[in-house]
Amino acid sequence: MTKTARKSPEExxxxxxxxxFCQAGIHATGITRILEEAGVARQSLYTHYGSKENLLxxxxxxxxxxxxxxxxxxxxxxxxxxxxxxxxxxxxxEKWFEKExxxxxxxxxxxxxxxxxxxxxxxxxGTYRDQIIDRLGALVMESGxxxxxxxxxxxxxxxxxxIITAMVTQNSKAAHIxxxxxxxxxxxxxxxxxxxxxxxxxxxxESMEST
Amino acid sequence: MTKTARKSPEExxxxxxxxxFCQAGIHATGITRILEEAGVARQSLYTHYGSKENLLxxxxxxxxxxxxxxxxxxxxxxxxxxxxxxxxxxxxxEKWFEKExxxxxxxxxxxxxxxxxxxxxxxxxGTYRDQIIDRLGALVMESGxxxxxxxxxxxxxxxxxxIITAMVTQNSKAAHIxxxxxxxxxxxxxxxxxxxxxxxxxxxxESMEST
DNA sequence: ATGAAATTAGACTGATCGGTCTATTTTTGA
DNA sequence: TCAAAAATAGACCGATCAGTCTAATTTCAT
Numbered sequence: 001m002t003k004t005a006r007k008s009p010e011e012x013x014x015x016x017x018x019x020x021f022c023q024a025g026i027h028a029t030g031i032t033r034i035l036e037e038a039g040v041a042r043q044s045l046y047t048h049y050g051s052k053e054n055l056l057x058x059x060x061x062x063x064x065x066x067x068x069x070x071x072x073x074x075x076x077x078x079x080x081x082x083x084x085x086x087x088x089x090x091x092x093x094e095k096w097f098e099k100e101x102x103x104x105x106x107x108x109x110x111x112x113x114x115x116x117x118x119x120x121x122x123x124x125x126g127t128y129r130d131q132i133i134d135r136l137g138a139l140v141m142e143s144g145x146x147x148x149x150x151x152x153x154x155x156x157x158x159x160x161x162x163i164i165t166a167m168v169t170q171n172s173k174a175a176h177i178x179x180x181x182x183x184x185x186x187x188x189x190x191x192x193x194x195x196x197x198x199x200x201x202x203x204x205x206e207s208m209e210s211t
Numbered sequence: 212m213t214k215t216a217r218k219s220p221e222e223x224x225x226x227x228x229x230x231x232f233c234q235a236g237i238h239a240t241g242i243t244r245i246l247e248e249a250g251v252a253r254q255s256l257y258t259h260y261g262s263k264e265n266l267l268x269x270x271x272x273x274x275x276x277x278x279x280x281x282x283x284x285x286x287x288x289x290x291x292x293x294x295x296x297x298x299x300x301x302x303x304x305e306k307w308f309e310k311e312x313x314x315x316x317x318x319x320x321x322x323x324x325x326x327x328x329x330x331x332x333x334x335x336x337g338t339y340r341d342q343i344i345d346r347l348g349a350l351v352m353e354s355g356x357x358x359x360x361x362x363x364x365x366x367x368x369x370x371x372x373x374i375i376t377a378m379v380t381q382n383s384k385a386a387h388i389x390x391x392x393x394x395x396x397x398x399x400x401x402x403x404x405x406x407x408x409x410x411x412x413x414x415x416x417e418s419m420e421s422t
Numbered sequence: 423a424t425g426a427a428a429t430t431a432g433a434c435t436g437a438t439c440g441g442t443c444t445a446t447t448t449t450t451g452a
Numbered sequence: 453t454c455a456a457a458a459a460t461a462g463a464c465c466g467a468t469c470a471g472t473c474t475a476a477t478t479t480c481a482t
Contacts, residue, residue: 023327025324025326040459041461042460046441109323111315111379113239156372157369157388161368164374168340242471243469252430254472262471
């Protein structure tokens with residue numbers, strides 16, 4: 001096996017902050033508690049991140065990168081139709097919900113806790129959200145939906161609903177329900193004739209509901 | 212016109228707290244700011260509510276009552292089929308989103324900002340959520356769906372997705388998208404033969420998409 | 423009109439917060 | 453091996469927080 005390289009204070013802080021910010025809230029989590037959780041000295045936080053605010057920004061970056069990896073690496077690696085790739089996203093989300101340290105989405109937490117009219121939190125969350133929706137949009141375009149914009153908005157709404165439902169109920173089955181709802185949306189979607197993919201192929205999905 | 216009865220300090224505090232808790236976050240909103248916004252003396256908050264925590268509880272109560280009024284008064288007053296009542300809920304939600312002081316759902320804010328494993332916030336939000344879902348479930352049962360539980364979970368997820376999407380994007384059209392997604396779900400739902408309502412009636416809904 | 427009750431203004435407290443500073447110990451690379 | 457860099461422990465600071473207290477003022481029922 002590879003050498004179990006000890007985690008750097010930088011990484012330990014990032015992991016502790018991500019968990020505590022989600023589990024207990026951002027404002028409710030004091031610097032001191034993050035330091036205890038990370039097992040790191042007070043000064044290390046400020047040499048590496050400069051402020052609690054910058055630490056939060058770093059946490060938001062890592063969460064966004066999780067989504068980017070799903071869309072840019074994990075989903076393209078699947079050998080299946082675009083429609084099935086869309087549905088496979090919900091399986092990735094389910095794995096996320098199943099982690100023992102899942103306590104909701106840090107983006108939702110951050111927006112909920114901060115000023116909603118303006119501010120860097122809103123800007124940052126909006127920017128990353130747009131980038132994620134763009135990737136989802138590319139997937140929907142690829143699938144040949146006739147009204148891709150509406151489909152993307154429906155799916156995005158279902159994904160956000162799944163995240164909130166999983167956070168509130170602490171039950172990962174929200175991802176499965178979300179997948180079922182997404183299948184309903186796709187089943188009601190009209191498709192362009194050009195692509196080989198037909199509405200029949202979407203109807204066929206029903207038989208391959210996973211796990 | 213009726214006498215414009217001056218608002219009591221109690222009510223002014225409740226309204227100011229609700230807006231500020233949603234607009235800027237609960238922890239981020241100090242007592243002093245609520246008092247300024249309400250135009251009320253510091254002591255009045257403590258004679259009427261006893262603590263910031265109790266004020267938050269009162270705000271959560273009023274938000275829950277909004278939902279109860281929708282389900283217990285507004286929707287039953289509509290002369291239409293249960294399926295159409297379900298869809299009409301999304302119109303009520305849209306009116307909610309359109310209010311200029313809509314900044315998300317205080318329940319989501321509260322859960323997001325507090326400990327997610329335990330605590331009174333989680334308990335209170337869970338209890339009220341169950342009561343709201345129960346009412347939605349009664350509506351779905353009434354409509355004669357073959358698998359009402361799954362339908363309720365799909366619809367609940369779509370509703371929560373709409374709330375988050377509207378909060379993040381500050382756009383009330385999320386309610387309309389949610390309604391379209393809900394129509395897809397209902398269109399894919401199997402119905403009991405006993406009731407007069409048939410899948411044909413659900414298909415007919417398409418032509419009456421409002422606004 | 424009047425007295426009790428409600429409301430107000432604002433100083434004040436103890437606790438906690440994010441952040442700084444210093445001195446000591448540990449780690450690391452040549 | 454040994455000096456430089458990184459990380460540690462923990463005291464400390466000013467600001468802000470929720471909540472208390474007192475005294476003056478307004479409201480309102482009789």
